Amino acid sequence: MRNSWNIFKSDIRNISRNWVAAILIGGLVFLPSLYAWLNIYASWDPYAKTNQLPVAIVNEDAGANVRGEQLNVGNELIDTLKNNQDMKWSFTSRKDAMKKVEYGDYFAVIIIPENFSEKLASIVSGNPQKADIEYYVNEKINSIAPKITEQGATVIVQEVSSQFISNVNGVIFNIFNDLGIEIESYLPDIHNFENYVFKMEQELPTIHNLLMDVQKDASSAQKIVTQANLMVPRAEQITTEGLNHIGKTIDFLTKAQNRLNELAPTIENDLDKVSKISKSTNEFLQKVQNADLDFTELDRVKMDLDNKITSNIQTIDSIRKDLYWLKELSNSSNESSLGENNVAQQTKLDQAIDKTNELKVFLQETQTNTRKINTLVKDKEQQMQKILSDLQKIAQNTTVQLDAFINEYKNSIEPTVLSEVANAKKTLGNAKEMLSNIQSNLPEVTRILNSTAAHLKEGKTTLDHALTQYPYIYDKVKQLADKIRKIQGETNLNEIIQLLRNDPQAERNFFEEPVVLNENKLFPIANYGTGMTPFYTVLALWVGCLLLISLLATDANHENNVSERAVYFGRLFTFSAIGLFQALIVTIGDIVLLGVDVKNPFWFILFGFLISFVFMSIVYTLVSVFGDIGKAFAIIMLVLQIAGAGGTYPVVLLPEFFQLINPALPFTYAVDIMREAVGGIVWQRALRDASFLLLFSAAFLLFGTFLKEKINRKTKLLLKKSRESGLFH
Template sequence: MRNIFTIFKRDVRNISTNWVAAILIGGLIFLPSLYAWLNIYASSDPYGRTDKLPVAVVNEDVGADVKDEHINTGKEIVSTLKENPSMEWHFVSRKKALDGVEYGDYFAVMVLPDNLSEQLASVVSGNPQKAEIDYYVNEKLNSIAPKITEKGATVIVDKVSSQFVSTVNGVIFDMMNRLGLELEADLPDVQKFENYVFDAEKSLPEIYNLLNRGLDDATDAQAIIHQAQGKLPEAKQITDDGLGQINRTVSYLNEAEQKLNEMSPKIKADLKKVSDISNEANDFLKQLQGVQLDFTELDKAKKALDDRVTTSIERVDGVQQDLTRLQELVQQIPRPDEKPSPGTEENPDNGENAEQRPTPSLPTPDLSGRLNDAITKTEDLKNLLIEAQTNARTVNAVVQGKAEELDQAVDDLQKIAGNTSVELDRFMKEYVNTIEPTVLKEISTAKGTLGQAKGLLIEIQSTLPKVQTILGNSDRELTEGKGTIEKAVAEYPYVSEKVNQLADKIRSIQGETDINEIIKLLQNDPNAEKSFFEEPIQLKENRLFSIENYGTGMTPFYTVLSLWVGCLLLISLLSTDVHGDEFTRRQVYFGRLLTFGLIGLLQTFIVVGGDLLLLDVHIREPLWFIVFGVIISVVFMSIVYTLVSVFGDVGKAMAIVMLVLQIAGSGGTYPVVLLPDFFGAINPFLPFTYAIDVMREAVGGIVWERVAKDLTFLAVCSAAFILFGALLKERINKGTDKLLKKSKEAGIFH
């Protein structure tokens, strides 16, 4: 143990007494700190000087018109960039920009195309197009600069996009606000529509029944129309027959009226003659009263009276015959129940068709009854005259041989003649005053009525074509209506399903949402909504272990790296062996380990002291930063010194290889998960991994569980290498001495 400290004291004395050695050792002490300080200073704020990066901007946007308003997005971007000092913006032409980025004058170029505003404005059309900004970058110039310029371009695009989105959303929310106001005003109508839907849902079965009934009614109506269309020819024939019958009836009435007018004077003359004869007989019999007559004179009187009565009977019989002929003529007038005889001019159809077709009822005068009464009364008058003649002849038989009864006989004859005269006068008055005027009146009335009937039938006849047209149109319309109803019936299941679905949706919406809440939502402040969508999410950063700048974040890596580099510098210039044979190899190992350790500690104090005092780094735990630095220096020195002390020049190479592997695989600059699998596999076994981690704890804030884990690994690693050197240095040096001697024979190794 004493020999170990002897070696250490001699080394310290030699350094302190030899000014050349002192200068060299001083240089070795300060050189590692320079390595750390310069790198940390360069990394202190690498993104704070991006305003020195030249980036060209080409604005070719010509603008666009949107709803009578001109917009120019390119011009707005240029105005924004001029106020943005994040980079050194150069606003140039396309050719100059592309030439500049190709030759390296510009790190990047952004080209705003001529249709930039037009593409953005297409959002209000039915075919919106995404706007594009061309970005050119020269990655050959620097590996980091393209990332910085790309970030700047992305920020610009995001800013323009957010402003555009906020503007569009502002318009949309303004429309939604107006829609909310309109919806609030139309809320009663909306509720009324809901009620209509529910009422329609309830009425669907009734509507279906109505459609079926309407279809049945349309079918029945169409059948009735077809039947009516089939009856139209028959109706036309019946109308024609009715007109023919009226014409015939009027013709018969005119003939009867003419006959009556022709016969009337003769009938009146005959009746007048009979009346005159009756009056003459009556006067003659009156003259006989009170005159003494013999039977001869009585016979002459009776004969004269008999002759007059016979003449009267003949005259009355003539009147009766005239009335009978007139009645026969009247009876030829067609009756409502009569049918024209087959083969007549007015009815060319056969009898069978005539029987099948009904004849229209026509008004006919009641002439036959009046004439029957007249004929009957004429017959009664005739019988009265015959009876009077018979009675007169009977008087002649009674008074034969009875002179005393002559006067009575004359009285009886006079009475008979008087009664006959009265009856004749009464009949004549009745004929003149009643029978003839009544017959003429009936004829005139019948002619007037038949004229009206004829006019009606003519009107019906002229209307039949219109009726036929109307029926045809009605048939077509009924066919169309029937087709529509059939289509409605066929579509009823679909309509019913949709109405039920709509009603269910309305009920579901009513159960899940409140339309008043929707209206309230639509009526939100458009400006507030626009501001929200301009930046819908704000990042609220909670920094658990705050690192002030990039240089502070890189301090653990460069400090640890400088400590390892300091060890390499020492083993490169200082010898790990002691000249002389008075010490054992183990004593030499530990003796020189103390010397190297002391120099390493000095290096550490200078490095960490400079980090704290000279650089703009913010160490959360400066004391522990120094302590951890000392521990790391001891561990690194034990590792590097052991490798060189045991393996010689091979150990130097091994220390350098370890440095290379640890720089890449320790995660000092990039997260381990981003490294290739090889480095990810060796990372847990590298001292750098734990050294950097423990220094980060001092810089950002200590989590003692991590510190304990890191220091434990470093202590184990250091103890393992020291134990390895103490136990195997002598045995391994026997082999390495031969290799060293052989290598010196080459003349190129020291």
């Protein structure tokens, strides 16, 4: 180790005494810093100057008419972009724009087509169509510019979409608000409808039963109407026959009335005759009873009395036959007057017939007693006197009853019979008029029955259809009722109304920007340049190592007794010391000259020292052990680490090969530990990165310590052979 230290002191002494060497070393110390500073400064904040990026806007929108209002989204977009400073917007024609974008004067062209507003307005139609924006980009000019212009185009689309959604939702929520007000006004009707549905659900079984009954009644009514139709001809026949019968009956009553008028005097004469005979018989009996009996005269009187009584009996029979004929005539008139029964007339005729029967009985009894006179005269005179007395009493009673009957006949029976016959004729006249009306109305009845039959058939068909549809209707009403109950259980209509009745303007503003990004930066980075500082600083330190091993010799001029290992470590101290100066200058320059916002400056510088030592141990060992081949290894490692360490793009976005080698690259841990210092240290990550860096350093130092001498013997032969070509030094 003493020899190594001596070699280091000798190198420092030589640098300090040789001004050319000092200048060269100084250049090697500062040169890597320039590499880092220039790259960091160039990428400091490129997105802050996108307003210098020329992008052409072509507006060909012809506008559209939406419900009487003119809409031109293209013009509105142009007005918006004129106040937008994100890019250098140029408003021109399609021809000019396409020409200049091909030439490279414009990085991109955005064209608003003619039907842009028309397609947006199709939202109110039954066939909405998406609107298109044409975007042309010249990717040949620059690899980053297309991504920036694409973002600008995306921003335009988002702006149009946001504004359009805001406008559409503004209209929608205006409608919702009006709808909420209208629903609220109809709320009582809605509740009534719900109650109606529930009531219908309850009443439907009753309605079904009622329909079944009506169907049965309709069937019965249909049968009745059919039967009635069949009976109309019979009714016409009966009506005609009734009219004929009534006509004949009226003629018969007229004849009967005339016959009564003719019989009345005859009956009255017969009654008077009977009355006279009865009175003479009574007088005769009184005389016989008071006179002395002369049997010869008695026989004559007896014969005379018997003849008178016989004549009275015959007269009474004649009167009785006339009364029976009047009774039959009265019955016929009552039947012809459509069943009207005159009780008073029948009663009086029956009483008159009974009285004539009684008179006949009295007269027959008188005749019988008179015929007994001979026997009685012969045997019992006293008894005969009694019989005569009885006969006289009977005759006297007969005379009284006969007088009463004659008086009743004239005052009651005869007027009653004549009156009832006249009433019967009047009733039959009314019946004839009624039947005539019925006969004249029978065609209309037939028409009504036919119409009723048709209506009943149609109604029955409708009823059958209704009953057929009843299960479907009942099922639908029940489903509706269940849905209403479910909605009532799950939702509150008042809450829905309250939801609909919101401020339309507030809702419009909400949908214009429904999601607001509340950005919380855990380890905020000021700008893009600051974010790239760890990568470019680490890259500069590796480049610094390459510059040193390219200009400085790794083998020292030493005496033969100094081992290869001592030379390895002695010259390592020299390289490491220069590397530390490189790290000190680049890290302090990042903070002081460029103004990089480093959260932990001390650790940023200290981590720079660590990285410089690790990189120097790697690069120095490769060149010290392998010579010029080691330089090639160092350059290869640089190339792989720039692409695979994740310094510019996240590792997960890299190809699979670079994702695979990423954990084995020193840059991976060097860039990460410098990011910790710039953004804010998470010590668990920082210690992990430092540990891996030290492992890399230890591995290469051990490799150089134990293999340098063996490998150098091989590489010196290769070096000698290559120099023989005259192309390598």
